[in-house]
Amino acid sequence: MAEKGEAAGKRRAKVVTRKYDAYVVAAHANGRLFGVGFGDGAVRLVDSENIDADPTTIAAHDGAVLSLAPDINPGFFLSGGDDGKVMRSGPPSVSELIAEEKGRWIDHVTAHAESGTRVYSVGKEATILGKKGTRKLKHPTAVGGLAINPKGKRLAVSHYNGVSLWWLGTEGSATVLEWKGSHLNLAWSPDGDYVISIMQENSLHGWRLSDNEHMRMTGYGAKVRSMAFTKRGHFLATGGADAIICWPFTGGGPMGRAPLEFGYAGGAPVTAVASNPKHDVLAAGFEDGTVLIGQPGPATPALIVMGENKAAVTAMAWNPDGDRLLAGCEDGTLHVADFRL
Amino acid sequence: MADAPTQIPVTVLTGYLGAGKTTLLNRVLTENHGKKYAVIVNEFGEIGIDNDLVVGADEEVFEMNNGCICCTVRGDLIRIIGGLIKRKDKFDAILVETTGLADPAPVAQTFFTDDDVKKRTRLDSIVTVVDAKHVGLRLEDADEAEEQIAFADVILLNKTDLVSKEELARIEDRIKTINPFAKVHHTVRSNIALDKILDRGSFDLNRIIGLDPDFLEGGHDHHHHHHDHANPLHDEEIRSLSVMLDKPVDAAKFSDWISGLLMAEGQNILRSKGILNMDKSDQRYVFQAVHMVSEGSFTGPWPAKDKRKSRLVFIGRKLNEKSLREGFAACAA
Numbered sequence: 092m093a094e095k096g097e098a099a100g101k102r103r104a105k106v107v108t109r110k111y112d113a114y115v116v117a118a119h120a121n122g123r124l125f126g127v128g129f130g131d132g133a134v135r136l137v138d139s140e141n142i143d144a145d146p147t148t149i150a151a152h153d154g155a156v157l158s159l160a161p162d163i164n165p166g167f168f169l170s171g172g173d174d175g176k177v178m179r180s181g182p183p184s185v186s187e188l189i190a191e192e193k194g195r196w197i198d199h200v201t202a203h204a205e206s207g208t209r210v211y212s213v214g215k216e217a218t219i220l221g222k223k224g225t226r227k228l229k230h231p232t233a234v235g236g237l238a239i240n241p242k243g244k245r246l247a248v249s250h251y252n253g254v255s256l257w258w259l260g261t262e263g264s265a266t267v268l269e270w271k272g273s274h275l276n277l278a279w280s281p282d283g284d285y286v287i288s289i290m291q292e293n294s295l296h297g298w299r300l301s302d303n304e305h306m307r308m309t310g311y312g313a314k315v316r317s318m319a320f321t322k323r324g325h326f327l328a329t330g331g332a333d334a335i336i337c338w339p340f341t342g343g344g345p346m347g348r349a350p351l352e353f354g355y356a357g358g359a360p361v362t363a364v365a366s367n368p369k370h371d372v373l374a375a376g377f378e379d380g381t382v383l384i385g386q387p388g389p390a391t392p393a394l395i396v397m398g399e400n401k402a403a404v405t406a407m408a409w410n411p412d413g414d415r416l417l418a419g420c421e422d423g424t425l426h427v428a429d430f431r432l
Numbered sequence: 433m434a435d436a437p438t439q440i441p442v443t444v445l446t447g448y449l450g451a452g453k454t455t456l457l458n459r460v461l462t463e464n465h466g467k468k469y470a471v472i473v474n475e476f477g478e479i480g481i482d483n484d485l486v487v488g489a490d491e492e493v494f495e496m497n498n499g500c501i502c503c504t505v506r507g508d509l510i511r512i513i514g515g516l517i518k519r520k521d522k523f524d525a526i527l528v529e530t531t532g533l534a535d536p537a538p539v540a541q542t543f544f545t546d547d548d549v550k551k552r553t554r555l556d557s558i559v560t561v562v563d564a565k566h567v568g569l570r571l572e573d574a575d576e577a578e579e580q581i582a583f584a585d586v587i588l589l590n591k592t593d594l595v596s597k598e599e600l601a602r603i604e605d606r607i608k609t610i611n612p613f614a615k616v617h618h619t620v621r622s623n624i625a626l627d628k629i630l631d632r633g634s635f636d637l638n639r640i641i642g643l644d645p646d647f648l649e650g651g652h653d654h655h656h657h658h659h660d661h662a663n664p665l666h667d668e669e670i671r672s673l674s675v676m677l678d679k680p681v682d683a684a685k686f687s688d689w690i691s692g693l694l695m696a697e698g699q700n701i702l703r704s705k706g707i708l709n710m711d712k713s714d715q716r717y718v719f720q721a722v723h724m725v726s727e728g729s730f731t732g733p734w735p736a737k738d739k740r741k742s743r744l745v746f747i748g749r750k751l752n753e754k755s756l757r758e759g760f761a762a763c764a765a
Binding site: 112113114116129130131132154155156157173194195196198214215232233235251252271272273291292313314 | 487488490492494495496505507508510511512515517518519520546547548
């Protein structure tokens, strides 16, 4: 059952909260739809134009969804599951098998709309499904994350002791960015010059491709879990602390500079961040279920959802207009906030 | 309101090549135990056998903290457990099989290190299958065989039908020298009641002490009269040592001492465990560590009949008995 509530704080919003009986694994927006991947194998489509409408449930996987990404066409989502399937889900209730690796887990998926590229990974191998065909890329250890650069030309693949950069358009070996340790989620800066990885040991590592500069971003008290560049790339916002940590990427990058911290919400660590696509605004979800939004800076952020359920926020996404926000939690709670008031 | 997530018990199955691990694993998978297991095995496709889920792993060990060899963990386990806890259908227990040549430390350390793994699972026990016929030779030529015994909470001394009574006694004695704290079962073809190895809470000291009041009382001075072949223990061999303190322990002093000790000697100290009587608490403080990775917490009141004394055991190489005793004694409040 959906519950409606008025958000606390300065910013007024209409919030619709639903509860499902499965872990929210990942959430993204693509066009007017939000796609949410769940631990029961479902991909649920939430209409951002009508947040009161019941989401469409697509039974995409037999086990759990392990990863989800916006697919090539608006409204569609690509998901990988522990049933070995890569599925494409979309309206009205499209469920299409894209690839299958029997008996394996599809750990990661990503796609790039303009270049028409999909990528998924199974263990040490990443598979590119491009316009020119299929290509299998081997890595020394299991793949920890995948990210295609904003222009759709290069694929970054994280693994132990570094990140491999592959050109999508041409055959050839990878350029390996080395750094000891286990590298997980990846992000490209909007200008495509920085590649950042979240590491297993409560830190980030970054590389600037134009001059091979390294950067270590440390000092976290918890797993970082989530990161996002702000719209113009001025900041990299991350979880892993009891406030949103924003590393400055203007004026030469974060090397030797302290991050900006804002959005403290009582002491629980930030477990998910999402960057607004239209404004320099961030949303943060916390381990205690709190969700807040705000601008990087000292101003008090508007608290939009108080997590009554106290379950960690595991996934968040903004719609392309940046005026609706979805947040999902490990106990299956799904909030959608509409700020058009 | 969401309840605190329940912690799924994890049993780690180790044993040298050919000891009978696979036989035991097949028994767990085929026996009608009414429980649902997720079984993490080496290089194996994901297949369900009856109720259970079998997931293949790659034994990918990596070093945390930029290459600290004492902080090695299994990245594939973090990944797989991360996936399992997202599933809607839950498991009663997780069983992790390691390869015959594996050092158990990275597996155990994984359960102390990763936030999500710690929150959702608990290391129930490390079960080591030992081949009674060949273990003598293995202990001479393979460090892993010795380490697998040192890390064990439960040992299946298997293939006992292939050795004489005297030989068996000698082997068991050798095992007790390395690790006097593990529960040893004699088996043939890994035949054992599964409740003896699964969901034992062996890694949890409270439970063990409840089962066996002498646990932690055993010591390095275990007699060696069965050692008829002249092979005196030397420093490179793993042994165990227990230290005791009748006076209450000062928490800050203990914390300083143990963290300094494990920092300096963590490579040689494979495991340490203890129950401590802290001076400012009525609760029992339980401490355990795998190499340098440690954790401790207050776990509940002392049983009324218990004498409130503090006991600490170490299993490792090159243990300096004098310095360990003096160091622990200096932690008195």
